[in-house]
Amino acid sequence: MARKSLVGVVADELLDRIIAGDFPPGSSVPGELELSAKHEVSRMTVREAMKTLEAQRILSVERGRGTFVNPLNRWASLEAVLRAASEGQNEASASVQLIELRRMLETGACELAATRISDADIHALFGYVASMRQAHEVNDVAAFVDADLAFHDLILRASENVFVAVLFEPLHRVLEKRRAETSAVPTIQVHAIGHHQNIAEALESRNPAKAREAMDSHMQQTLDDLKTLVLGAP
Amino acid sequence: MARKSLVGVVADELLDRIIAGDFPPGSSVPGELELSAKHEVSRMTVREAMKTLEAQRILSVERGRGTFVNPLNRWASLEAVLRAASEGQNEASASVQLIELRRMLETGACELAATRISDADIHALFGYVASMRQAHEVNDVAAFVDADLAFHDLILRASENVFVAVLFEPLHRVLEKRRAETSAVPTIQVHAIGHHQNIAEALESRNPAKAREAMDSHMQQTLDDLKTLVLGAP
């Protein structure tokens, strides 16, 4: 992603200035003419940038009055909120909150999947665990991560809840980098294999509470791993 | 909301056609010129409509090649996915899935809030329960709903997780109409008051598991109410 279109650049810069606090929530943003002069682009480019920010509910455009910044809790873009929440020394806090959110969605999906997952999918889950085990033995981190992701994706799909998948997708993108880091540690790999085995077995028993608990343990481990990785690095 | 801007209309109509299956995921959408002719608007209006859909990850615009429809699981807009999932006879299924999602977020937030909520906020929670009880006695549905919403909002804020609040906000908008319907039934009001009382007491005890369980019971009741309301209407 080397080059971006101008409207993307303008939207990014404008969002940066909003996050930096130049335009607090409720206040108005400079007019389209003023912005087009400052960024040395045409008014239309500014307008399209505004439209993208408006579609994410970051801005509210009111004809004849101006364009205003929405409060952060009305923003619809997880990425934008993440950028805003990661400002300064809050990066660690934001990471923890993301894992907390992932925990809610994954444990919930796992609980739902217990009563809906097919025999074939359960079989596939055990296959992924076997792949993780094998990848661990030959020290193939990429294969390990792939099997890990496939495992969780399958459970998400087996929950048969479209909205969970939709909400989880941006999380997926944000977290996948960190997952590659933690998954590179052999000890963590062993823990993960055990947890995944437990989850698959719990789903096989078709017991929602058990499935939820198994996934919850896994998430707790992930949260602990992240805490030691972020906070325990002197 | 009587009149909408033209770009809003074009974006809506285009989204309708996508949802109707005129342009399946992965396929390309008609060019800007063709669309501007069909909708009898200028190319720029079409472009701005496209930009809003692109910002919601419904479309992918590639310079020189065309504009393409993303698969539904990449869409970033809960509302758009809801519209797509509610097509045909899936409206009941979509409603149930929404409640399932709300259940995950609210139970998770309640569990987190148990260890983070302040004494003052707990006091406020009991105050809202008292308001609900009073509104029930004088049969004031609007006041009942207001106290109900305030109760849940406060817990959400007390979880101190920004991302949960962000993801919950669109859910809030979608569900608030239905909530007004179910909350009008006196029997359901009584149930809700009891559940809210239990939740407040569980949070007061600062026991995460207990708090989660109390909220889960409440969500289960809501789910049952909705099922009898949607499915039990001959």
Place this chain on the structure above:
DNA sequence: CGTCGCCAGATGTCTGACAAGTCTACTTGC
């Protein structure tokens, strides 16, 4: 004193044009 209308400034839309990327198919050179 209240109401009406005008006006400045904001966004909404249109027209027309050119730039730049991509794919196809034809031309050209070997």
Place this chain on the structure above:
DNA sequence: GCAAGTAGACTTGTCAGACATCTGGCGACG
């Protein structure tokens, strides 16, 4: 004959200027 190069058509990206329409405030008029 074949492959490389290229011209063209089609796409989106950006620009310029203009006019329409809405909002809010200010002043003139009744």
